[in-house]
Amino acid sequence: xxxxxxxxxxxxxxxxxxxxxxxxxxxxxxxxxxxxxxxxxxxxxxxxxxxxxxxxxxxxxxxxxxxxxxxxxxxxxxxxxxxxxxxxxxxxxxxxxxxxxxxxxxxxxxxxxxxxxxxxxxxxxxxxxxxxxxxxxxxxxxxxxxxxxxxxxxxxxxxxxxxxxxxxxxxxxxxxxxxxxxxxxxxxxxxxxxxxxxxxxxxxxxxxxxxxxxxxxxxxxxxxxxxxxxxxxxxxxxxxxxxxxxxxxxxxxxxxxxxxxxxxxxxxxxxxxxxxxxxxxxxxxxxxxxxxxxxxxxxxxxxxxxxxxxxxxxxxxxxxxxxxxxxxxxxxxxxxxxxxxxxxxxxxxxxxxxxxxxxxxxxxxxxxxxxxxxxxxxxxxxxxxxxxxxxxxxxxxxxxxxxxxxxxxxxxxxxxxxxxxxxxxx
Amino acid sequence: xxxxxxxxxxxxxxxxxxxxxxxxxxxxxxxxxxxxxxxxxxxxxxxxxxxxxxxxxxxxxxxxxxxxxxxxxxxxxxxxxxxxxxxxxxxxxxxxxxxxxxxxxxxxxxxxxxxxxxxxxxxxxxxxxxxxxxxxxxxxxxxxxxxxxxxxxxxxxxxxxxxxxxxxxxxxxxxxxx
Ligand SMILES: [Zn+2]
Numbered sequence: 217x218x219x220x221x222x223x224x225x226x227x228x229x230x231x232x233x234x235x236x237x238x239x240x241x242x243x244x245x246x247x248x249x250x251x252x253x254x255x256x257x258x259x260x261x262x263x264x265x266x267x268x269x270x271x272x273x274x275x276x277x278x279x280x281x282x283x284x285x286x287x288x289x290x291x292x293x294x295x296x297x298x299x300x301x302x303x304x305x306x307x308x309x310x311x312x313x314x315x316x317x318x319x320x321x322x323x324x325x326x327x328x329x330x331x332x333x334x335x336x337x338x339x340x341x342x343x344x345x346x347x348x349x350x351x352x353x354x355x356x357x358x359x360x361x362x363x364x365x366x367x368x369x370x371x372x373x374x375x376x377x378x379x380x381x382x383x384x385x386x387x388x389x390x391x392x393x394x395x396x397x398x399x400x401x402x403x404x405x406x407x408x409x410x411x412x413x414x415x416x417x418x419x420x421x422x423x424x425x426x427x428x429x430x431x432x433x434x435x436x437x438x439x440x441x442x443x444x445x446x447x448x449x450x451x452x453x454x455x456x457x458x459x460x461x462x463x464x465x466x467x468x469x470x471x472x473x474x475x476x477x478x479x480x481x482x483x484x485x486x487x488x489x490x491x492x493x494x495x496x497x498x499x500x501x502x503x504x505x506x507x508x509x510x511x512x513x514x515x516x517x518x519x520x521x522x523x524x525x526x527x528x529x530x531x532x533x534x535x536x537x538x539x540x541x542x543x544x545x546x547x548x549x550x551x552x553x554x555x556x557x558x559x560x561x562x563x564x565x566x567x568x569x570x571x572x573x574x575x576x577x578x579x580x581x582x583x584x585x586x587x588x589x590x591x592x593x594x595x596x597x598x599x600x601x602x603x604x605x606x607x608x609x610x611x612x613x614x615x616x617x618x619x620x621x622x623x624x625x626x627x628x629x630x631x632x633x634x635x636x637x638x639x640x641x642x
Numbered sequence: 643x644x645x646x647x648x649x650x651x652x653x654x655x656x657x658x659x660x661x662x663x664x665x666x667x668x669x670x671x672x673x674x675x676x677x678x679x680x681x682x683x684x685x686x687x688x689x690x691x692x693x694x695x696x697x698x699x700x701x702x703x704x705x706x707x708x709x710x711x712x713x714x715x716x717x718x719x720x721x722x723x724x725x726x727x728x729x730x731x732x733x734x735x736x737x738x739x740x741x742x743x744x745x746x747x748x749x750x751x752x753x754x755x756x757x758x759x760x761x762x763x764x765x766x767x768x769x770x771x772x773x774x775x776x777x778x779x780x781x782x783x784x785x786x787x788x789x790x791x792x793x794x795x796x797x798x799x800x801x802x803x804x805x806x807x808x809x810x811x812x813x814x815x816x817x818x819x820x
Contacts, residue, residue, distance in 0.1 A: 245644060245645070247644070247645045257643060262643065339758070341757075341758040342756060342758055344724060344756070344757045345724070352643055380646075380647035383646055383647060385644075385646065402646050402649070405646060405649050515644075516643070516644045517643055517644075518643075519643065519644045519645075523644070584675075586671060586672075586675040588667075588671055590667075592691055593671075593690070593691060593693070596671070596674070596675050597675045598674065598675045598676070598677055599674060599675075599677050599679070599684075599685045601685060601686060601687055601690065602674065602675075602687060602690055602693075605687075605690035606690070625667075625668055625671070627668060627671050627672040627675060628675075629676050634668040634671075634672065
């Protein structure tokens with residue numbers, strides 16, 4: 217029944233799409249197999265993975281199914297919450313509490329005959345390279361930076377110079393209120409997600425002195441409750457942002473403080489939004505971004521038209537503005553960069569000094585780095601025996617341990633991946 | 643499908659081939675330096691420069707195996723974390739889930755291994771075996787049988803074996819500290 221269910225392909229089903237697939241246009245790729253070849257690939261062979269079945273994911277799944285993709289897989293680790301129903305249109309009241317991936321897959325299969333949607337309710341990290349290797353394309357509609365970094369690095373690392381099939385195009389969509397972006401990542405060929413990490417908006421953080429002394433916004437009161445009051449009252453007890461009791465405590469304390477300072481606007485949902493860093497999701501922005509992601513998936517799968525090269529940005533906060541540009545691959549990208557991050561240090565710097573510099577460096581943000589070269593350990597933070605064994609190196613000059621132009625591999629809990637440093641002495 | 647491969651520059655392939663610390667090596671460094679072990683577990687490296695081979699000593703502070711010190715060898719292959727580490731119990735011990743060769747029956751060391759797991763999860767899993775020996779997937783059938791049939795006799799056997807005694811003509815290594 218999978219894919220080749222021609223019985224469900226009634227007359228004229230693909231009338232519109234076929235006008236694009238039946239003959240080459242002036243800008244189609246030379247490899248375009250107009251007619252049956254490309255249709256057979258799209259409808260019977262192409263296997264596409266959708267990551268995320270939320271606001272973007274619902275739109276992406278519907279668009280892919282309606283443009284002729286027939287073997288779709290979807291991963292999502294979340295269950296349906298009542299607050300999703302306003303925009304995640306594959307879900308109904310009765311589905312609340314069920315896994316998004318499963319419900320979305322069933323909905324699409326019921327609605328679009330002949331399409332097979334295979335759900336996986338769980339984390340993308342549960343799957344290994346063998347799993348990702350089976351797909352021709354991956355489309356991401358996620359709201360998590362961490363998950364995006366992970367899939368990006370996984371697909372980049374999968375590229376095997378001996379095997380063309382190992383290169384999986386990644387189409388990534390993201391939205392934030394009226395803003396959004398869609399991009400095409402050809403792992404190792406073009407700029408990857410990690411390359412553009414510094415373009416991300418940082419989550420808003422208020423100066424601690426403002427929240428402690430001069431609150432003006434409802435957010436200041438909420439931050440005061442979560443950053444200052446909670447640890448003061450509860451000590452080391454960790455704040456669980458998914459625990460309604462914890463949110464309730466923060467809300468009550470933030471509200472009290474807001475009254476004290478005559479600030480309006482502290483609500484339960486704002487409290488939750490601030491502590492969980494929830495960004496408003498707007499259905500129509502999701503629709504625009506998902507649509508452009510799916511157009512790119514269709515163009516890449518069929519070679520029927522030129523694809524996005526490589527970053528489309530939508531800004532709807534002030535009228536409608538969009539901008540498409542080529543984001544450049546970063547040579548020192550820790551994930552796709554062929555070279556390592558170049559660091560120039562003085563010849564008399566000790567290992568300890570180098571570690572201090574890494575910790576202070578704004579653009580890498582490492583805590584407790586462990587360092588090694590391809591042949592030996594320089595300094596390891598743990599376990600105790602290895603920390604002790606490598607501790608004498610802290611006093612040594614880096615130049616005694618690493619030659620000019622040599623590489624150091626850095627790992628740290630705060631880094632999802634290792635970082636490769638190329639040391640130059642000045 | 644678009645032919646992307648042809649866009650790949652040849653120099654890329656060359657650049658990737660430069661000798662680098664292997665992915666397994668990096669991952670092991672990451673796993674080890676982020677270990678979060680209770681005081682009942684300790685790692686020992688025969689050669690601190692070799693992160694791929696080391697021992698873990700478990701000294702349970704509760705349960706039937708309290709008072710013993712159980713060492714395991716860890717061997718990490720080049721396919722880590724695609725493949726799990728190879729773990730063996732070094733002394734010959736009387737335990738339903740450890741055989742006389744030191745093989746350990748722990749799901750995450752075999753069928754349930756996933757790359758998302760790490761050395762910490764394996765170590766915690768091993769310690770759990772001493773707190774809750776499991777008669778359902780036995781590697782030492784005699785021991786499992788005894789555990790199921792007569793818990794008091796099993797406990798007696800455990801204590802006896804830990805002192806280096808014989809059980810049913812099988813000699814076990816002494817693992818008590820004193
Ligand atoms: Zn990159």
